Amino acid sequence: MKRLFVIPGLATILLLGGCVPSLGTEKEEVIQENEESIEETVIIPDVQLKDEFYKTLIPFKKSASRGLIVSNLYTKYDMQEAEEGLLRISTQHFDPENHFFQEGQHIDKETARSWLSRSSADKAGLNPPIKKGMSEDKASEEAPNYLAHIVEQNYLVMTDENKVRLAGISVGLALNSISYSRSGKQTKIPDNVIEQQGMKAAEEIVKRLRAQEGLADIPIVVGLFKQESRNSIVPGTYFAKAVAGKGQSAPAGWKEVVEKYVVFPASSSTGEYRDMNTTFDNFKQDIDAYFPSFVNVIGTGFYKDGNLKSLEIEMPIQFFGTSEMIGFTQFMTGLIIKFFPNVHTEVSITSVNGPEALIVKEAGDEEPFVHIYGY
Numbered sequence: 259m260k261r262l263f264v265i266p267g268l269a270t271i272l273l274l275g276g277c278v279p280s281l282g283t284e285k286e287e288v289i290q291e292n293e294e295s296i297e298e299t300v301i302i303p304d305v306q307l308k309d310e311f312y313k314t315l316i317p318f319k320k321s322a323s324r325g326l327i328v329s330n331l332y333t334k335y336d337m338q339e340a341e342e343g344l345l346r347i348s349t350q351h352f353d354p355e356n357h358f359f360q361e362g363q364h365i366d367k368e369t370a371r372s373w374l375s376r377s378s379a380d381k382a383g384l385n386p387p388i389k390k391g392m393s394e395d396k397a398s399e400e401a402p403n404y405l406a407h408i409v410e411q412n413y414l415v416m417t418d419e420n421k422v423r424l425a426g427i428s429v430g431l432a433l434n435s436i437s438y439s440r441s442g443k444q445t446k447i448p449d450n451v452i453e454q455q456g457m458k459a460a461e462e463i464v465k466r467l468r469a470q471e472g473l474a475d476i477p478i479v480v481g482l483f484k485q486e487s488r489n490s491i492v493p494g495t496y497f498a499k500a501v502a503g504k505g506q507s508a509p510a511g512w513k514e515v516v517e518k519y520v521v522f523p524a525s526s527s528t529g530e531y532r533d534m535n536t537t538f539d540n541f542k543q544d545i546d547a548y549f550p551s552f553v554n555v556i557g558t559g560f561y562k563d564g565n566l567k568s569l570e571i572e573m574p575i576q577f578f579g580t581s582e583m584i585g586f587t588q589f590m591t592g593l594i595i596k597f598f599p600n601v602h603t604e605v606s607i608t609s610v611n612g613p614e615a616l617i618v619k620e621a622g623d624e625e626p627f628v629h630i631y632g633y
Contacts, residue, residue, distance in 0.1 A: 322364065326407065332488040335491070340407065343495060351477070358413065358414045362411055363412055364412070387401070399443070404456070405456075412427055413428070426478070428478075430483050431459055431460060435485055449484075452484060457482070499512070500512040519561075534566060545593070595626065
């Protein structure tokens with residue numbers, strides 16, 4: 259089982275789910291203090307699977323706004339990336355070596371709903387009001403809901419008294435890129451408007467957090483996330499970030515976050531992803547030559563600062579026998595080594611019966627991890 263834990267997606271789920279103690283490792287008991295000065299014993303697991311992963315306090319505290327993300331974001335891809343992307347941003351400000359992760363405890367469900375409302379329906383609402391006499395369709399076009407969801411993450415450190423205390427907060431603001439009316443009309447929101455409205459909401463949210471007891475001097479990192487359309491098969495990404503330092507009432511020093519998800523094979527053979535698209539086409543041709551009854555293959559590449567950081571390949575296929583499935587998995591492993599030697603690559607082979615095989619290759623490694631389900 260240990261070999262499975264090298265998979266970043268799975269490792270993140272384990273960490274955020276508080277499952278690390280099941281590994282049977284040593285644990286350290288410490289005291290956590292909250293803003294009401296109530297002390298409670300928590301456990302810090304010894305295991306840290308990767309340098310960029312945070313250890314999580316046990317018992318695991320659920321987010322105070324848990325559940326809202328499902329109703330507020332359009333796709334499962336955006337739901338996952340809004341949280342994981344904020345984790346990546348947070349590692350640049352709160353070092354995983356000496357910070358511990360905890361889901362957000364300062365923006366509860368009722369507060370989040372209030373802040374996400376229109377200001378005409380709730381005085382605390384951060385979305386535009388519907389003017390008198392304005393129809394729902396007109397409001398969707400001229401005064402759309404910009405702010406779709408708020409993600410909060412907390413980061414804690416150990417003190418000299420063997421206690422953990424809050425040392426930082428990260429807030430992700432998921433913003434709509436398309437406004438949908440009840441009649442089905444779609445209105446694209448320009449990027450400059452998304453950015454402007456996101457920064458405006460960020461200033462107000464930081465101001466409100468500063469007013470909460472115990473948060474006046476806590477650094478707050480804010481990320482702006484652009485949500486994709488309802489039918490998108492790739493997630494949106496964070497496009498800007500800023501920090502409200504200790505005691506600062508508003509985020510400052512906004513910086514661009516350059517991240518993008520790209521589907522392969524791409525719709526165009528030109529552009530900045532041309533070389534990778536050509537490689538993926540050649541990879542696909544080799545598969546077709548070996549296994550003509552193959553159904554489809556889709557790759558999703560994650561680019562950061564213009565460089566391909568990871569590639570996830572989904573391969574739904576119909577197998578007619580165990581030996582055929584094993585042979586195909588072995589063949590696929592060779593292709594991954596051949597075509598993607600320097601990219602973190604994950605291949606999921608599935609059939610109508612569910613997962614069949616998993617191949618995971620770290621960038622630069624000569625040998626990938628291969629698991630055939632049931633063996």
